[in-house]
Amino acid sequence: MSDLMSDPMSDPLRHIQSLLPPHNTRNVTAEAYAPANIALCKYWGKRDARLKLPVTDSLSVSLGTHGTRMTLQRAETDHLSINGQPISADSQTHRRLFDFLDLIRAPEHRLAIDSINTIPIAAGLASSASAFACAVKAIETLYAWELPPRLRSILARLGSGSASRSVFEGFVQWHAGTAPDGMDSYAEPLAPLWPDFRIGILTVSEAPKPIGSTEAMERTVQTAPLYEAWPRQVERDLPRLQQAIRDHDFATLGQVAEHNALAMHATMIASWPPVIYWLPETTAHLHKIHHLRREGLPVYATLDAGPNLKLLYTAEHETDLKAHFPHLIQIQH
Numbered sequence: 001m002s003d004l005m006s007d008p009m010s011d012p013l014r015h016i017q018s019l020l021p022p023h024n025t026r027n028v029t030a031e032a033y034a035p036a037n038i039a040l041c042k043y044w045g046k047r048d049a050r051l052k053l054p055v056t057d058s059l060s061v062s063l064g065t066h067g068t069r070m071t072l073q074r075a076e077t078d079h080l081s082i083n084g085q086p087i088s089a090d091s092q093t094h095r096r097l098f099d100f101l102d103l104i105r106a107p108e109h110r111l112a113i114d115s116i117n118t119i120p121i122a123a124g125l126a127s128s129a130s131a132f133a134c135a136v137k138a139i140e141t142l143y144a145w146e147l148p149p150r151l152r153s154i155l156a157r158l159g160s161g162s163a164s165r166s167v168f169e170g171f172v173q174w175h176a177g178t179a180p181d182g183m184d185s186y187a188e189p190l191a192p193l194w195p196d197f198r199i200g201i202l203t204v205s206e207a208p209k210p211i212g213s214t215e216a217m218e219r220t221v222q223t224a225p226l227y228e229a230w231p232r233q234v235e236r237d238l239p240r241l242q243q244a245i246r247d248h249d250f251a252t253l254g255q256v257a258e259h260n261a262l263a264m265h266a267t268m269i270a271s272w273p274p275v276i277y278w279l280p281e282t283t284a285h286l287h288k289i290h291h292l293r294r295e296g297l298p299v300y301a302t303l304d305a306g307p308n309l310k311l312l313y314t315a316e317h318e319t320d321l322k323a324h325f326p327h328l329i330q331i332q333h
């Protein structure tokens with residue numbers, strides 16, 4: 001109670017809550033959509049775990065029609081279903097989402113949430129980014145708010161760091177910021193996607209990850225001697241990516257994105273106990289991609305905290321790519 005009565009400015013979460021408009025109770029249901037995103041310059045490492053403040057900036061592409069669609073309904077008790085399957089109230093997924101919603105919903109409101117992943121693959125591959133970005137948008141619609149885009153991004157960040165980027169379309173940059181309260185840590189759209197830019201997903205495994213990204217990040221920051229070099233990697237990669245996006249320079253974009261992803265995995269592998277998301281097929285695909293590049297096919301790979309690859313290529317090589325990787329799922333944007 002004393003916590004609730006304290007000065008809102010003294011606690012960053014209370015401060016953010018004080019910026020929200022009043023909860024309008026007219027609507028009883030709301031629907032929203034947010035795309036998933038794939039980082040070309042990764043977010044890996046937090047400087048504040050509670051506020052999900054990153055060590056570095058990051059830059060991503062949003063995945064258009066592939067993401068999360070949610071329907072919220074005011075209800076007697078909290079309820080969550082994902083892709084039509086009820087999720088137990090004891091599960092981590094349920095707790096994490098409703099704990100997050102407690103920050104922004106009216107305290108007396110319980111919600112029944114129906115969440116659909118429109119990414120054409122199993123849940124294991126869909127990131128929490130689109131889910132938390134979508135939850136913010138749905139709450140905003142429920143309460144008839146029109147939040148400034150920065151605040152929307154900050155709120156999504158409190159659910160999952162990468163969700164701060166999923167409130168926007170196209171190429172998006174998340175500014176790490178320096179303020180301890182995180183009010184300068186938000187994402188901004190940089191540019192729309194180029195029409196001939198293509199992203200494909202190569203699924204290696206749909207099994208649950210051996211270690212979640214939150215824990216893996218923490219372990220890397222605390223135990224990997226290579227992590228020291230990570231902010232320098234980002235400092236080098238970000239301006240090159242921004243320039244490549246401005247110039248529609250696919251080769252530079254692909255090279256920098258692949259290098260950045262591999263450097264992120266190198267820092268994880270250098271943790272103790274080691275964080276190794278790759279499976280033998282991950283390495284095999286990487287070798288094949290490098291071979292194809294040597295043969296003149298411009299294709300690059302990026303990987304998040306898991307064994308699956310996302311391929312970057314352009315429309316003119318789509319047919320070739322599909323011939324080399326028959327299981328490639330091309331993202332429509």
Ligand code: PMV
Pocket residue numbers: 038039041042043044058127128129160161162163213214303304305
């Ligand atoms: O937002 P989180 O906690 O799911 O972390 C995402 C981390 C990566 O996907 C590996 C990188 C990124 O920038 O999205």
